[in-house]
Each structure stands twice: as C-alpha cells, then as structure tokens.
Amino acid sequence: MYALIDGNNFYVSCERVFRPSLNGRPVIVLSNNDGCAIARSNEAKALGIKMGAPWFQIRGMAETHGLVALSANFALWGFE
Amino acid sequence: MSAIPVPQLLEVPSVWLQEIEATVRAGFPSPAEDLGASRIDVLQHLILHPAATYVLRVRGDSMREHGIFDQDILLVDRAIRPKHGHIVVANLDNEFVVKLLWKRNGSIKLKAGNPTYPDIVPKDGQTLEVWGVVLTSIKKFDIH
Numbered sequence: 001m002y003a004l005i006d007g008n009n010f011y012v013s014c015e016r017v018f019r020p021s022l023n024g025r026p027v028i029v030l031s032n033n034d035g036c037a038i039a040r041s042n043e044a045k046a047l048g049i050k051m052g053a054p055w056f057q058i059r060g061m062a063e064t065h066g067l068v069a070l071s072a073n074f075a076l077w078g079f080e
Numbered sequence: 081m082s083a084i085p086v087p088q089l090l091e092v093p094s095v096w097l098q099e100i101e102a103t104v105r106a107g108f109p110s111p112a113e114d115l116g117a118s119r120i121d122v123l124q125h126l127i128l129h130p131a132a133t134y135v136l137r138v139r140g141d142s143m144r145e146h147g148i149f150d151q152d153i154l155l156v157d158r159a160i161r162p163k164h165g166h167i168v169v170a171n172l173d174n175e176f177v178v179k180l181l182w183k184r185n186g187s188i189k190l191k192a193g194n195p196t197y198p199d200i201v202p203k204d205g206q207t208l209e210v211w212g213v214v215l216t217s218i219k220k221f222d223i224h
Contacts, residue, residue, distance in 0.1 A: 018134075020174040 011039035014077045015070055027068045030055055034071055126216040132159035134212065136169060136176065143167070143178055145193035152219050154178065156212035171209040172200065178214060 007013055011029035016022045026043040030036065037044075037053045047065055049058060061067040127133050138152045146167060148154070156169050164183040169176055170190055179190035179200065188208060190200040202208040 020171045020176065023174050 009039050009041050011072070011077065012041045012044075012070075015073075016041075018076075022068060025068055026061075026065060027070065028053075029070050029072060032072060034069075037069075038072070126155055126218075127157075128215060129157055129159040132212075133157050133215070136178075138178060138217075141194060142197045143180075143193040146180065148178065148193065148214075148217050149219065152217050154214050155216040155218070157215045158212040160213040160215065162210045162213050167214040169211045169214060171211050176211065181210065 012022075012027050015027065015029065022041075024043065025041070026047050026049075027041040028037040028044050028049060029039040031038045034055050036055055037049055037051065037058070040049050040051065044067060047061065047067065049061070049067075055069065058067070059069070062069060134156050136154045136156055138148055138150060138154060141150055143149075148167070154169070160166075162168050162181055162183075164181060166181045167178065168181045168190075169178050170181075172190070177190070177200075179192055182189045182191050182199075188202065190208070192199070200208075
C-alpha cells in the first residue's frame with residue numbers, strides 16, 4: 001500500500017510558509033534564470049497565468065495586478 | 081513586533097567546547113587530566129529537531145519581561161506541540177510575531193512581555209496560527 005502526498009501550488013506554498021504576507025496575493029515562482037512560471041498561486045491562476053508562462057511576457061502584471069514573482073530557491077525547499 | 085525568517089539549518093554543525101573539571105588536587109597534576117573531561121556540543125543542547133528548526137531575529141521590545149530583546153536570535157522549533165506557557169512565533173495578519181501562548185479553558189490568546197503591549201485575542205472567525213515554539217534565544221553583546 002502506498003500513500004502519495006501532493007501539495008497545492010507547491011513552490012508558492014513553500015514560500016508562503018516563511019512569508020505569510022504573500023497569502024491571498026497573486027504569486028508565481030520562476031524557473032532557473034527566472035525563465036518561466038513553474039508554480040502559480042490560486043490568485044495568479046485566476047489572472048489567467050498558465051503553467052510555464054514565460055516571465056518576459058507577463059512581467060507587466062507586477063505593475064498592473066500586483067503580481068509577485070519569486071526566483072526559485074531549491075535549497076530552501078529541501079533539494080540540494 | 082515582528083521577525084524576518086531565514087532559511088533553516090539543514091545540518092547542525094558541532095561546536096565543541098571543553099568542559100573543565102575543576103578539582104583541587106594534592107600532589108603532581110596528571111598530564112592526562114584533559115583526557116577525562118567531557119566535551120559539550122553547544123548546539124546539540126539548543127536544538128531538539130534540527131530539520132524543523134528555523135532562525136529568526138527579534139525586532140522590538142514587546143517581550144522584554146521574558147528576557148527576549150531587540151536583535152536577539154531565536155531558534156524556533158516547528159515540531160514541538162505548542163502548549164500553554166510556551167513562547168511561540170505566531171502568524172498574525174500574515175506577519176510573524178513572538179508572544180507568550182495562553183491556552184486555558186478553551187480560550188486562547190497571545191500575551192506580550194511588556195505592559196505597554198495589549199493581549200492579542202482572536203476575534204470571532206479569526207484564526208490564530210502558531211507557527212513554531214521558541215526553544216532557544218541567543219544574545220550577542222556589542223563589543224565595539
């Protein structure tokens with residue numbers, strides 16, 4: 001018997017544990033070199049941001065919609 | 081008051097200090113004296129669950145009476161079940177605060193260690209999230 005545990009919007013949820021001020025806001029986490037969105041909060045999904053959306057195409061949303069984009073921090077989330 | 085979290089310690093380094101056995105001896109002191117002394121690993125005593133321990137720095141003086149001051153460093157353990165009387169880090173309005181947890185008779189509130197700060201009582205429907213329990217506080221003195 002195996003149990004599989006999956007976390008919603010995982011990288012964003014990790015960042016929110018240490019920065020609760022991100023709760024309730026549109027937040028995305030970007031891939032290496034800030035390439036594209038690899039995690040989106042529910043609020044960011046509601047803005048229509050698709051998985052893998054290139055950052056250069058949506059960076060204007062930081063101004064217009066208060067989108068918070070965070071660089072990947074794999075070491076913090078437990079990967080080495 | 082609030083604190084800004086810093087990513088966790090992934091490994092607890094060993095900081096060895098020599099515990100000195102102070103005894104008065106008669107006769108010639110043995111050169112092997114130090115061999116019997118036990119070592120204290122400082123950090124081992126200050127951390128219970130290394131994988132669940134995080135470092136936060138204190139801002140403000142709302143917890144003065146508990147010996148926690150501005151700029152102190154707190155080791156916060158998220159694997160300890162919070163109980164009445166614990167000093168905890170809580171998520172209040174999406175901000176971290178450090179306060180004393182008061183949990184009696186089904187009611188819960190956060191108390192400061194400074195008479196000028198009011199008790200924090202969650203209103204109806206508001207949730208109080210305890211983020212972790214403060215196990216250790218580290219104070220560095222200014223030597224400049």
